[in-house]
Amino acid sequence: MNTLRASLRVPVARAALAVLALVLLLALLGGRIAPADPLAQDTAHILGGPSADHLLGTDYLGRDVLSRLLAGTGLSVLAAVEAVAVAALLGVVPGLLSVRFGPAGSWLALRAVDSLMTLPFTLFAIAAVGLLGNGLHQAMLALGVLLAPLFFRVTRAAALGLDRAQYVEAAELMGASRSWILRVHIWRKVLPTVAVTTAHALATGLLTVSSLTFLGIGVQPPAPTWGGMLASDLGFLAQQPWAPIPPAVLIMLTVGALNLLADVLADSDRTGAAPATARARRVAGRRAASGGPSVQGGPSGQSGPSVRGVPSVQGVPSVQGVPSAPGADSTGPAPSVPDRKEHDHVPHPA
Amino acid sequence: MSITAIASAITDGPTPAVGSPALRIERLEVRYGRTTVLGGVDLEARSGEILGLIGETGSGKTTLARAVAGLAPVTGGRITVDGGDRATLRGRSLRTARRSGTVQYMFQDPLRSLDPDLTVARLVGEPLAVAGVPRAERGPRVREALDRVGLDAALASRTPGALSGGQRQRVALARAIVGRPRLLLADEPVSALDVSNRNHVLRLLDRLRHELGLAVVVISHDLDSLAGIADRIAVLYRGRIVEQGPAEAVLDRPLHPYSALLAASAPGPDPARRTVLRLLRAPAGAAVPGGGCGFAHRCPFADAACAAVPELGPGLAVPATGPEAHAAACHHSPDWRARLHPDNATSLSEQPR
Numbered sequence: 125m126n127t128l129r130a131s132l133r134v135p136v137a138r139a140a141l142a143v144l145a146l147v148l149l150l151a152l153l154g155g156r157i158a159p160a161d162p163l164a165q166d167t168a169h170i171l172g173g174p175s176a177d178h179l180l181g182t183d184y185l186g187r188d189v190l191s192r193l194l195a196g197t198g199l200s201v202l203a204a205v206e207a208v209a210v211a212a213l214l215g216v217v218p219g220l221l222s223v224r225f226g227p228a229g230s231w232l233a234l235r236a237v238d239s240l241m242t243l244p245f246t247l248f249a250i251a252a253v254g255l256l257g258n259g260l261h262q263a264m265l266a267l268g269v270l271l272a273p274l275f276f277r278v279t280r281a282a283a284l285g286l287d288r289a290q291y292v293e294a295a296e297l298m299g300a301s302r303s304w305i306l307r308v309h310i311w312r313k314v315l316p317t318v319a320v321t322t323a324h325a326l327a328t329g330l331l332t333v334s335s336l337t338f339l340g341i342g343v344q345p346p347a348p349t350w351g352g353m354l355a356s357d358l359g360f361l362a363q364q365p366w367a368p369i370p371p372a373v374l375i376m377l378t379v380g381a382l383n384l385l386a387d388v389l390a391d392s393d394r395t396g397a398a399p400a401t402a403r404a405r406r407v408a409g410r411r412a413a414s415g416g417p418s419v420q421g422g423p424s425g426q427s428g429p430s431v432r433g434v435p436s437v438q439g440v441p442s443v444q445g446v447p448s449a450p451g452a453d454s455t456g457p458a459p460s461v462p463d464r465k466e467h468d469h470v471p472h473p474a
Numbered sequence: 475m476s477i478t479a480i481a482s483a484i485t486d487g488p489t490p491a492v493g494s495p496a497l498r499i500e501r502l503e504v505r506y507g508r509t510t511v512l513g514g515v516d517l518e519a520r521s522g523e524i525l526g527l528i529g530e531t532g533s534g535k536t537t538l539a540r541a542v543a544g545l546a547p548v549t550g551g552r553i554t555v556d557g558g559d560r561a562t563l564r565g566r567s568l569r570t571a572r573r574s575g576t577v578q579y580m581f582q583d584p585l586r587s588l589d590p591d592l593t594v595a596r597l598v599g600e601p602l603a604v605a606g607v608p609r610a611e612r613g614p615r616v617r618e619a620l621d622r623v624g625l626d627a628a629l630a631s632r633t634p635g636a637l638s639g640g641q642r643q644r645v646a647l648a649r650a651i652v653g654r655p656r657l658l659l660a661d662e663p664v665s666a667l668d669v670s671n672r673n674h675v676l677r678l679l680d681r682l683r684h685e686l687g688l689a690v691v692v693i694s695h696d697l698d699s700l701a702g703i704a705d706r707i708a709v710l711y712r713g714r715i716v717e718q719g720p721a722e723a724v725l726d727r728p729l730h731p732y733s734a735l736l737a738a739s740a741p742g743p744d745p746a747r748r749t750v751l752r753l754l755r756a757p758a759g760a761a762v763p764g765g766g767c768g769f770a771h772r773c774p775f776a777d778a779a780c781a782a783v784p785e786l787g788p789g790l791a792v793p794a795t796g797p798e799a800h801a802a803a804c805h806h807s808p809d810w811r812a813r814l815h816p817d818n819a820t821s822l823s824e825q826p827r
Contacts, residue, residue, distance in 0.1 A: 299571075
């Protein structure tokens with residue numbers, strides 16, 4: 125909790141939150157403030173440039189680009205949130221519980237997660253859509269299932285170190301129940317890690333929705349989404365080379381804000397307090413990028429395993445390796461989770 | 475002024491009348507896999523008494539306390555607290571027993587045993603909250619516990635990271651006594667503290683056992699922190715009690731060569747003690763096969779008799795039972811001291827191997 129509060133003091137985090145708030149506002153009100161009907165075709169003015177009538181021009185069917193962008197925000201964001209919610213539900217709860225599974229249970233859970241990770245993403249999505257019918261919710265369910273291992277492993281790694289912490293043992297000595305220990309002692313330490321993962325997964329989800337739309341899975345035309353607009357604009361690059369820019373900028377801004385937020389969260393989780401200056405952030409960033417030792421354990425020893433993903437704009441479900449179980453006397457700094465960049469293994473579906 | 479002298483100066487008032495045994499350990503055995511950590515320990519701690527448990531690293535003193543608290547696998551023997559068996563508790567009955575708060579275990583390092591995210595008020599109130607004490611009742615009891623350990627109520631909103639080492643140890647102590655325990659096991663309570671904080675905490679333990687009628691077991695690796703506060707001292711070596719008795723007797727007239735070695739190891743310029751120390755550190759008197767006395771391989775007085783495991787028996791001219799009992803597990807406890815006299819130094823080193 126301190127980590128989350130400390131993060132809010134960093135200007136970058138505030139800027140990222142401002143961008144995300146704006147996106148959320150657009151998602152809720154986009155359809156209503158759109159100047160024109162996003163589905164209305166005007167075949168007399170196809171592929172038009174910016175004008176007083178169409179501030180961002182028109183697309184290949186003469187539809188108003190600005191209106192489609194505004195109206196598409198809701199679907200795009202909703203889809204990403206849905207996928208991440210499914211992933212978090214399927215990942216975090218079993219991840220926390222898996223700490224108490226015992227050797228056989230842990231082995232089974234980990235192998236199940238491993239086999240989930242080996243599934244090729246596009247094939248899985250197509251299979252799910254073929255089985256459940258083509259639609260946004262079906263596709264997002266499939267994406268959520270494939271993102272769940274990320275949450276499972278990150279949560280499990282964070283909780284493993286904590287479960288052997290001495291204050292957990294002390295709580296057991298008081299006769300505290302499992303759920304008490306999870307609620308009071310473990311959850312608030314795992315929360316920053318889950319928040320970081322969620323921010324990354326949201327960015328991933330947003331890009332994947334776009335990719336799936338590109339493949340014709342999920343959102344069906346003519347409903348507008350950012351990814352769908354980008355895909356169709358790419359077909360008319362020769363006529364209108366700047367057309368992909370507006371949806372791309374929106375995607376980049378949102379994903380960038382999420383990644384920055386995740387970075388600040390990860391940084392403040394690792395150092396125990398948010399780095400106050402831009403310089404400190406850059407240094408921390410370089411250290412992480414060069415794979416150097418990450419600074420663990422604040423003076424109060426409150427840092428859990430820190431998870432730090434390098435912003436990977438190749439939106440793919442990526443999964444972090446789990447460190448081997450720490451020794452019986454696990455009181456030192458919790459194990460650091462390897463940089464997730466090296467573990468990206470699922471190819472970008474587009 | 476030596477630490478021993480300071481420590482004796484801080485204990486005020488006479489030793490309280492010792493009460494009924496709050497803790498009784500009989501033939502306790504703890505094994506981790508094939509490693510025997512405790513091999514048949516008998517021990518007693520009475521209400522209002524401070525029992526010092528001393529031994530070197532790896533001697534099993536922390537395991538002993540953890541076994542009593544229910545954190546170590548007991549493979550044999552009995553542990554009773556106020557007449558109730560602790561070692562056989564499992565599942566729900568264990569949890570109920572723990573929630574009653576009768577036995578409290580103070581971890582060595584409060585920085586690790588106190589959740590860094592919780593405030594002092596929540597930390598101290600946690601045992602009560604877990605036991606289901608209503609919120610309205612918790613507040614006053616937390617304040618009372620903080621008051622007893624001499625912590626300002628203004629600290630209640632701080633987290634452990636924002637406290638000094640001494641304050642943290644007091645928070646741990648407040649948390650241990652808030653449930654009104656009968657037995658307090660303190661694992662190295664002062665080893666990480668500076669001398670002044672050390673005296674504060676020791677004096678506090680001494681006061682609390684008077685006020686609360688508490689049986690206190692203080693675990694330590696050095697005699698100095700026990701001298702002056704412990705009523706009785708038990709010396710643990712390789713998972714066995716090698717000597718126990720009234721603190722003064724164990725410190726001044728040890729019956730076991732290992733206790734004598736510990737007592738003489740305290741730093742100081744006293745030449746007589748250094749001579750004794752040198753003699754006690756002499757190589758083993760005879761090669762003794764394994765399975766006998768655990769100390770034989772380090773004991774300058776070892777001989778063929780040490781091939782058998784010695785039983786804890788009374789020394790000369792001391793009562794064999796009762797609170798003043800002074801006993802040691804050594805085949806040579808009657809005679810080794812005579813051979814320690816400096817005049818005999820040469821004869822000792824010339825003994826045939």
